[in-house]
Each structure stands twice: as C-alpha cells, then as structure tokens.
Amino acid sequence: MDSRLTVVDHPLVTHKITMLRNETTDSSLFRSLCQEVTLLTAYEALRHLKTEEVSVKTPVTMTRAPILAGPAPAIVGILRAGLVMVEAILTLIPNGRVGHLGLFRDPETHKPVEYYKKLPADIDQREVLLVDPMLATGGSAVHALDVLTAAGCSNIHLLSILGCPEGIEAVHQAHPSTQITLAALDEKLNENAYIVPGLGDAGDRIYGTK
Numbered sequence: 001m002d003s004r005l006t007v008v009d010h011p012l013v014t015h016k017i018t019m020l021r022n023e024t025t026d027s028s029l030f031r032s033l034c035q036e037v038t039l040l041t042a043y044e045a046l047r048h049l050k051t052e053e054v055s056v057k058t059p060v061t062m063t064r065a066p067i068l069a070g071p072a073p074a075i076v077g078i079l080r081a082g083l084v085m086v087e088a089i090l091t092l093i094p095n096g097r098v099g100h101l102g103l104f105r106d107p108e109t110h111k112p113v114e115y116y117k118k119l120p121a122d123i124d125q126r127e128v129l130l131v132d133p134m135l136a137t138g139g140s141a142v143h144a145l146d147v148l149t150a151a152g153c154s155n156i157h158l159l160s161i162l163g164c165p166e167g168i169e170a171v172h173q174a175h176p177s178t179q180i181t182l183a184a185l186d187e188k189l190n191e192n193a194y195i196v197p198g199l200g201d202a203g204d205r206i207y208g209t210k
Contacts (some may be wrong), residue, residue, distance in 0.1 A: 001003065001142045002168075002172075002174060004043060004176075004177070004178065004179055004180060004181070005179075005180050005181075005182070005185075006045070006180070006181045006182070007042065007136075007158060007170060007181075007182045007183075007184065007185045008041050008044050008181070008182070008183050008184075010040060013037060013040050013041065013105045013183050013184070014147065014184070015167070017026050017037065017161070017162075017183055017184045018158075019033055019035070019162070020033050020199045021197060021199045022196070023200070025205075025207065027192065027205060027207065027208035030205045030206055031084055031206050032163060033082045034088075034133060034202070035084060035085075035087065035088040035208060036088075036090040037161050037183045038084070038085045038089060038131070038159070038161065039088050039089075039158060040093065040174040040183070041089070041094075041181055041182070041195045042088070042089050042092060042129070042181075043160060044181055044185075045129065045157055045159050045179075045181035046073070046092070046093075046183065047095040047130070049066070049068055049073075049127075050066060050069045050070060051066035051068055051069055051070040052066065052067060053065065053066055053067075054067055056064045057138065060176070061174050061177065062186065068142065069124070071126050072093050072095045072096045072097065072126070073093060073096050073097075073126055073127040073128065074096060074097040074098070074099055074119075074120050074123045074126040074127070074128045074129070074131050075089050075090065075093070075096050075098050075099070075128075075129050075131060076098070076100070076101060076119065076123075076128055076129070076130050076131070076144065077098070077099075077100055077101070077131050077190050078101050078130070078131070078132040078140055078141075078144055078192060079100055079102040079103065079113055079116060079130070080102075080203050080206075080207070081130045081132065081133045081199070081202040081203035081206055082133065084143075084206050085131040085132070085133060085159070085161075086098055086131060089129065089131065091202075093178070094140060095203055096129075097120035097122070097123065097126065098120070099118060099128075100116060100117070100119075100121055101114070101116070101117055101143075101144050102116025102117070102120050102139045102146060103115070103116065103143060103144065105137075105140065105193075110137055110139065110193045111139055111156055112139045112140040112143040116145065117147065119147075119148075119151055122153070123148070123153055124150055124151060124152030124153055124154075126153075126158075127155045127156050127157065128148055128153045128157070129159055130144055130145065130153065130154070130156055130158045131158075131160070132144075132158075132161065133160060133161040133194060133202040133203075133206075134158040134160060134162050134163075134198075134202050135158070135162065135163035135164065135167035135168065135171070135180070136163075136164060136166070136167050136189060136193055136194065137166060137167060137170060137189065137193050137197050138166065138168070138169070138170025138171045138174075139165035139170070141158055141160075141167065141170075141176065142170055142171060142173050142174045143166070145171065145175045145178060145180075146174070149175070156175075156178055157178070157179045157180075157181065158171065158178055158179070158180045158181070158203065159180075159181050160180070160181075160183075161182070161183045161184070161202070162182065162183065162184050162185075162186055162195055162198060162199060163180065163182040163184075163185055163186065163195075164185070164186045164187065164188055164189055164195045164196075165185075165188065166188065166189050167189075168180060169177045172176070186198060
C-alpha cells in the first residue's frame with residue numbers, strides 16, 4: 001500500500017462502518033457512529049504528534065513525563081458533513097484551533113463550489129487535520145487542500161471515514177505529499193459519483209435531510 005495512505009484495520013472500526021452502511025440506521029445513531037469512527041481513526045492519524053518532557057508532581061513523587069509539543073493542530077472541517085468529525089476530534093484535542101470550509105458539489109458537473117471560508121489566523125504555523133466523511137471524486141478535498149496551501153499550510157493530513165481509489169488518486173495527483181487516513185477503503189465510484197458500496201450521502205444521513 002502507498003505509504004501516504006493509512007486504512008485503519010480494527011474490528012471496532014469495521015463493525016461500526018457496517019452499521020453506518022445499513023440504510024435502516026437512523027440519523028441519531030448515524031451521527032454517533034460517525035463520531036466514534038472518527039475518534040478511532042484520528043487516534044491513528046495523530047500517532048506521529050511530537051511530545052516533550054516536563055516535570056510533574058504525582059501524589060507519590062516528582063517525575064518527568066511527556067506532553068504534546070508545540071501548537072495544537074488545527075482541525076478544518078468541510079461543511080456540512082465534516083462538522084460531526086470536528087466535534088469528535090475536539091474531544092481529543094480540546095485546545096485545537098478550528099477552521100471551516102463551506103463547499104457543495106454541483107449536481108451536474110460534480111465539481112466543488114465554495115460558499116464559505118473561515119480559518120484560524122495562525123493556521124500556517126500549525127499542522128492541519130482536514131476532515132470530511134467521504135473522499136469520493138476528491139474534488140472537495142483537492143479544493144480544500146488548494147485553499148489551505150494558499151494560506152501557507154505545509155503539513156496537512158486528510159482524514160475521512162470512507163474513501164475510494166478515484167478520490168485518493170485525485171488528491172495525490174494535485175497534492176502528492178498529503179497523508180490520507182481512512183476508516184475504510186471502498187471499491188469505486190458509480191455513474192453518479194457516489195462511493196460503492198458506500199453509505200449514501202453522509203450529510204443527509206447525519207442531519208436527516210434529503
């Protein structure tokens with residue numbers, strides 16, 4: 001497998017992904033499952049974070065122990081479906097900075113259309129975790145990576161719940177150094193640019209819309 005791609009291999013993740021795929025899973029459970037899968041996947045995506053040792057007094061003695069070094073990562077969610085992933089990751093990194101990119105996919109061209117952008121002022125000084133539940137055509141991810149690169153970001157990690165080969169290829173053609181972490185790698189895109197077998201439209205299923 002490409003060293004720039006990590007697919008989480010854990011029975012808890014595969015179990016929850018199967019529940020996400022099930023069309024009878026309601027929005028409340030779907031949101032909870034997305035958050036749980038995000039936490040398990042982010043654990044792997046953030047494994048490389050640097051630490052430094054500090055002195056700390058335990059109830060027993062003084063000791064040296066590791067804490068995270070440097071500024072906390074920025075978490076950038078692609079609206080709207082990415083919001084559920086942002087909230088999950090903030091439970092792991094409560095002092096992380098948050099950015100938002102509003103994109104929707106044109107139903108005719110399948111190309112991303114930007115309607116909102118708000119990024120932390122110092123985002124260029126932080127590692128960035130870009131989150132979106134689905135990496136399908138890769139169009140939204142590439143657009144978001146273009147925006148972040150233009151903002152001076154040089155260390156960007158893309159985290160998605162589901163991905164497919166077409167989306168991975170599109171991202172790596174446009175941004176070869178981007179690391180991608182997925183909870184599951186699916187087979188392909190269909191003629192409507194949906195991931196197969198997939199789980200449908202993540203945003204609609206998260207928020208109960210059509």
